Amino acid sequence: MTSAPYSQNFISFGVPIRFESRNARLLEKAIKTANKALIGNLRPTQKRPDHTFVFGRNKELGAFVEHNGAIIAENEIERGVFKYFDSYLRVRIGEYCPDRVFIHSGAVGINGKALLIPGNSFSGKSTLVLELVKLGAEYLSDEFAILDKRGRVHPYARPINMRTTDGKYRPYTVNVTDKADLKKKKPLPVGAVLFTSYKENAPFRPKRLTPAEGIMTITPYTLPILVNPAYSIQVLHEVMNGALIVQSKRTHAPRFGEKLLQYLAKLM
Amino acid sequence: MSDSHTPKARKRGLVVQEMPGEMLVYDTETNKAHCLNDSAAFVWASCDGVNTVSDIVREFEANSKGTVTEDFVWLAIDQLSSKGLLEAKLEPKFKGKSRRDVLKTIGLVSVAALPIIASLAAPQSALAATSCNCSKESDCTFQAASCMNLMCDNRGMTPSFTCNQ
Incomplete structure (x- = not known):
């Protein structure tokens, strides 16, 4: 995986997650989407992440999101990719939440x-x-x-x-x-x-x-x-x-x- | 390994929740939830790999659950076997007979609720409950195809999408 200059670790409903991107705008959009998806339950943390999401765009895939190294969404239309990420993140947090x-x-x-x-x-x-x-x-x-x-x-x-x-x-x-x-x-x-x-x-x-x-x-x-x-x-x-x-x-x-x-x- | 006369209940890979008069069994290998009524739960608990079917009949009656026949116990065992709740799968006792006929015959000579196991499968992915949608008119045709091919149907989920047309 290529190194991502922009990254941030969060915790949501007890699940430590990390967002990475080589593009500051995409990282910002990911955080905004996540905040909305998780109704504000997104706090910065130092905890080691269980789930790493990478946001990017290239000529081959268009906009894309990776989850722990696997592409979960790819499309020319960035909005569609983030829409899917919105649903995907909520479901994954719901699946892995340790106490709810x-x-x-x-x-x-x-x-x-x-x-x-x-x-x-x-x-x-x-x-x-x-x-x-x-x-x-x-x-x-x-x-x-x-x-x-x-x-x-x-x-x-x-x-x-x-x-x-x-x-x-x-x-x-x-x-x-x-x-x-x-x-x-x-x-x-x-x-x-x-x-x-x-x-x-x-x-x-x-x-x-x-x-x-x-x-x-x-x-x-x-x-x-x-x-x-x-x-x-x-x-x-x-x-x-x-x-x-x-x-x-x-x-x-x-x-x-x-x-x-x-x-x-x-x-x- | 149990033989057909001393069935053994499977324990591995199951989450069991006992409740008054019934039992919930979740199979983590098949992702299926099974609801056993009191009769089915009792027979399952008696399948220890040592008890024969006639032993289970005696235990059933000794626990004041009513008078039953060996066919009654077999009805439970057939269901337990087909749902993967026994260590070894058994040849069905009532093969070739309609369920209705079997229930009628057993019901007439038993003074206990017939053993019933209801089952329901959980989806292979929690994402199955979600959907894609596009929110821009011009994206719709393209998005529908992309959503189906690239964004939804990659985790075993049923693809669905909404469109602004």
Whole structure:
């Protein structure tokens, strides 16, 4: 590897990382992207990095990013490369975070307890989270539920990422919180976990799952499950042991959101 | 190595979480989570490489879990074997019979919940849950192809992207 004159070491959620580049502008852009991706959880450190990211541009690849010596993204369009890096970094931090378990999930607070809505991108969880917030729920995240060892949820409150529903999927963001709010937010115990997928005009028919079924169903959304399965299962057990776990198809978010909140009000 | 009469539960590469009335087993080699109901969990715990199927029937009944037949235990063992939860894979006992027929026959003579194991695979990469997207109209066609070929589908993930058209 060629020597990089510009570099900086950081720590994010307990994961030491290093950014390197021969180009000061690219390094600056990487730091800015990382800060946004990790909602400011990026502090300089002297710790030896576990993950080194190199940012560059050359005639052969265009703009590129390497992770521990392997190219992870390359394209003429620099913006696209950084967009991918933004997603990639969040996922890698979530996978390797030593003491928190990142779940790909929407999360809102209801009466001092968290509702988790696990789901992948394009599963409609942002739409549902936004609808629940409009109905009075407290916004925690539309992307990750970050769980501590006691199974409590810490906020990961980026602006909600929405896409238009006209078939063209234009991304836009909705600000539902401010930084002052975030600092006040305490971790919440999980009151309920909802596994749901969209089906037009589907009635709300919640099926209760057992804790073991809940853990099994949430594993595909659990980022560190491959890296740290024992700790992940231990934390998921904490979550599912005390939570209401339900599965249901859902119709349009406004109608479903109201019914869901009425249902949870009785049981949570 | 267990033979077909004294099956042995696999321990290596598994994360086991016991819960009242059920058990969660995560297989770190296949990245699959298995949910065992009480009956399946009991049979699995009894597969010590020494117990025969009839021993397991006796243990099951001695633990007040209900009256069962050897076929009941075999139903659990067949599932445990096919899901890789035994040290050695066994020839299925009910090969060629429909699951429905097997459950019907066993259910009629057993006074216990039938052994059930549900399973779900985790994705090979945590990146599978993410997506690419382009945010500039002129980039779209090019970006879509690049995203699929170069930026997403290089870690075993399902490529997806969003486009401004």
